Amino acid sequence: MVNLCLLGCGGSVPQPERNLTSLLLNIIGSKVLIDCGEGTQVSMKRIGWGFKDIDTICLTHYHLDHILGLPGLILTIANSNRREDINIIGPTGLSKVMDSFKIFFNYLPFRLNLIEASGAKDPVFETEKFNISALNLDHSVNCIGYSIYVNRMRKFEVEKAEKNMVPRELWKDLQNEKSRLFDGKMYTPNMVLGEIRKGIKISYITDTRPIDDIQSFVNGSDLFICEGMYGDDDDINKAKENKHMLFREAATLAKNSNVKELWLTHFSPSMEDESIYLDNAKKIFDNTKLGYDRALKQLKYDD
Amino acid sequence: MVNLCLLGCGGSVPQPERNLTSLLLNIIGSKVLIDCGEGTQVSMKRIGWGFKDIDTICLTHYHLDHILGLPGLILTIANSNRREDINIIGPTGLSKVMDSFKIFFNYLPFRLNLIEASGAKDPVFETEKFNISALNLDHSVNCIGYSIYVNRMRKFEVEKAEKNMVPRELWKDLQNEKSRLFDGKMYTPNMVLGEIRKGIKISYITDTRPIDDIQSFVNGSDLFICEGMYGDDDDINKAKENKHMLFREAATLAKNSNVKELWLTHFSPSMEDESIYLDNAKKIFDNTKLGYDRALKQLKYDD
Numbered sequence: 001m002v003n004l005c006l007l008g009c010g011g012s013v014p015q016p017e018r019n020l021t022s023l024l025l026n027i028i029g030s031k032v033l034i035d036c037g038e039g040t041q042v043s044m045k046r047i048g049w050g051f052k053d054i055d056t057i058c059l060t061h062y063h064l065d066h067i068l069g070l071p072g073l074i075l076t077i078a079n080s081n082r083r084e085d086i087n088i089i090g091p092t093g094l095s096k097v098m099d100s101f102k103i104f105f106n107y108l109p110f111r112l113n114l115i116e117a118s119g120a121k122d123p124v125f126e127t128e129k130f131n132i133s134a135l136n137l138d139h140s141v142n143c144i145g146y147s148i149y150v151n152r153m154r155k156f157e158v159e160k161a162e163k164n165m166v167p168r169e170l171w172k173d174l175q176n177e178k179s180r181l182f183d184g185k186m187y188t189p190n191m192v193l194g195e196i197r198k199g200i201k202i203s204y205i206t207d208t209r210p211i212d213d214i215q216s217f218v219n220g221s222d223l224f225i226c227e228g229m230y231g232d233d234d235d236i237n238k239a240k241e242n243k244h245m246l247f248r249e250a251a252t253l254a255k256n257s258n259v260k261e262l263w264l265t266h267f268s269p270s271m272e273d274e275s276i277y278l279d280n281a282k283k284i285f286d287n288t289k290l291g292y293d294r295a296l297k298q299l300k301y302d303d
Numbered sequence: 304m305v306n307l308c309l310l311g312c313g314g315s316v317p318q319p320e321r322n323l324t325s326l327l328l329n330i331i332g333s334k335v336l337i338d339c340g341e342g343t344q345v346s347m348k349r350i351g352w353g354f355k356d357i358d359t360i361c362l363t364h365y366h367l368d369h370i371l372g373l374p375g376l377i378l379t380i381a382n383s384n385r386r387e388d389i390n391i392i393g394p395t396g397l398s399k400v401m402d403s404f405k406i407f408f409n410y411l412p413f414r415l416n417l418i419e420a421s422g423a424k425d426p427v428f429e430t431e432k433f434n435i436s437a438l439n440l441d442h443s444v445n446c447i448g449y450s451i452y453v454n455r456m457r458k459f460e461v462e463k464a465e466k467n468m469v470p471r472e473l474w475k476d477l478q479n480e481k482s483r484l485f486d487g488k489m490y491t492p493n494m495v496l497g498e499i500r501k502g503i504k505i506s507y508i509t510d511t512r513p514i515d516d517i518q519s520f521v522n523g524s525d526l527f528i529c530e531g532m533y534g535d536d537d538d539i540n541k542a543k544e545n546k547h548m549l550f551r552e553a554a555t556l557a558k559n560s561n562v563k564e565l566w567l568t569h570f571s572p573s574m575e576d577e578s579i580y581l582d583n584a585k586k587i588f589d590n591t592k593l594g595y596d597r598a599l600k601q602l603k604y605d606d
């Protein structure tokens with residue numbers, strides 16, 4: 001199960017009406033944050049999920065509207081008594097950016113593990129609960145999109161375990177996908193577990209033009225969060241020039257990618273009311289929703 | 304005349320309920336900003352005074368809650384079509400801090416003039432309209448307080464000009480405090496202008512313990528904006544340890560400095576309701592007010 005919160009839905013510049021685009025995922029107690037512009041930690045404070053359990057921070061690129069809140073957030077996490085490492089993932093240039101932030105940290109009570117994701121290695125980050133993949137996008141600077149895949153445990157089948165005569169003291173380890181040697185015989189998880197089950201996939205794509213690679217990358221997502229910098233089809237030249245997308249283009253990606261739901265975000269400050277353009281997306285992909293600050297969603301495994 | 308806005312009244316960490324402490328002054332069209340934490344540009348946007356005319360930015364010190372909003376603000380000013388230089392004043396270390404921010408600017412359409420104020424030179428910055436003085440404070444890092452003195456033009460006295468037989472074509476220059484040589488004779492402003500008149504003085508002191516030097520520095524201020532990190536007298540040890548002030552201490556400075564009005568600001572996030580402590584200050588200096596986000600004031604010349 002995943003609980004997520006779109007902490008903001010704005011692009012470019014922080015606004016009174018819209019926080020900057022950022023996504024917080026709570027994956028069975030472990031928190032992943034994607035992007036951290038100015039004001040992100042205030043939006044986090046509003047939802048009250050706490051700061052201590054933020055294990056992983058993913059940055060799409062190093063424009064200020066995606067990273068300026070990071071040094072302040074790291075200090076706030078430090079004040080929350082966290083002592084465990086934090087993983088920070090970003091495109092090439094991550095060490096340089098983090099180096100420039102170091103001037104503001106006297107001492108941190110945890111280590112920052114920097115992972116520069118090229119987008120070639122897949123996944124770029126893996127834990128027992130989930131893995132994170134990255135894709136190179138098409139923006140004015142190095143920029144990557146993220147897909148988070150949350151694993152679902154296989155079902156334990158007592159009958160299968162008994163049929164395979166697996167000693168009871170090994171059941172727990174095998175259930176946790178660990179093989180065990182016992183009395184000279186190797187016991188494997190397959191001897192007690194059922195079929196592999198579909199997990200939960202969330203994809204987050206901003207800032208970019210709608211390149212073809214995105215379709216296979218986000219394919220099958222339960223939730224596809226995608227930039228829609230401009231709602232009006234007439235802004236296509238602006239979108240091309242600034243390397244962003246129209247609502248229509250994001251919806252076309254969603255339609256071609258077999259995703260369940262699309263959330264648009266990263267709205268241009270020049271677009272005062274995004275709702276008047278929603279139909280531009282919905283007529284291509286009906287299950288499109290407009291992101292808004294602190295939009296919440298719970299994603300459950302299929303049954 | 305000066306219009307000013309306290310853009311925030313919080314200290315340490317940005318909060319949903321309080322922006323970080325920062326002051327914006329509009330001095331006859333020229334804007335001066337003091338401190339710029341995360342969220343400052345959003346608070347500025349709310350009051351709608353624009354970004355283009357920010358000529359001078361003063362930083363008290365380099366803790367994140369006073370500077371993290373600066374790179375974003377500078378980019379926003381750049382997008383407002385400003386082409387004139389911006390003066391940035393701060394304690395020793397300014398170049399190093401601004402260097403670390405440079406990674407986020409590809410190109411700025413104006414120059415940043417950096418002025419490292421030691422607090423010894425007085426004033427540290429001067430224009431025709433106003434001058435800015437700095438004072439070394441007592442915080443955990445180099446920190447300075449600011450006083451802004453807005454000049455008042457002297458009164459033009461026609462009778463005096465005529466008595467001194469000043470040619471009419473010189474009147475305008477002399478009124479603007481410029482001497483002129485004419486027909487072999489030197490004409491000075493004193494030949495047409497009245498007495499020097501009191502201007503407007505605004506002082507801004509945060510973060511610091513209440514050192515004696517502050518009293519002479521802020522003496523005679525029309526408005527004294529001072530940190531009050533803690534309202535409760537019982538927090539004196541915390542105040543000493545973290546190099547901050549109690550409400551009572553700020554009020555004592557105000558009382559001993561012949562200021563007209565005191566605004567408290569930079570409230571600790573641990574202090575949920577500052578109003579219950581206001582009397583701790585008012586019983587020492589009655590004209591004390593609690594700062595709040597976007598508190599506005601217009602200061603006029605005496606008379």
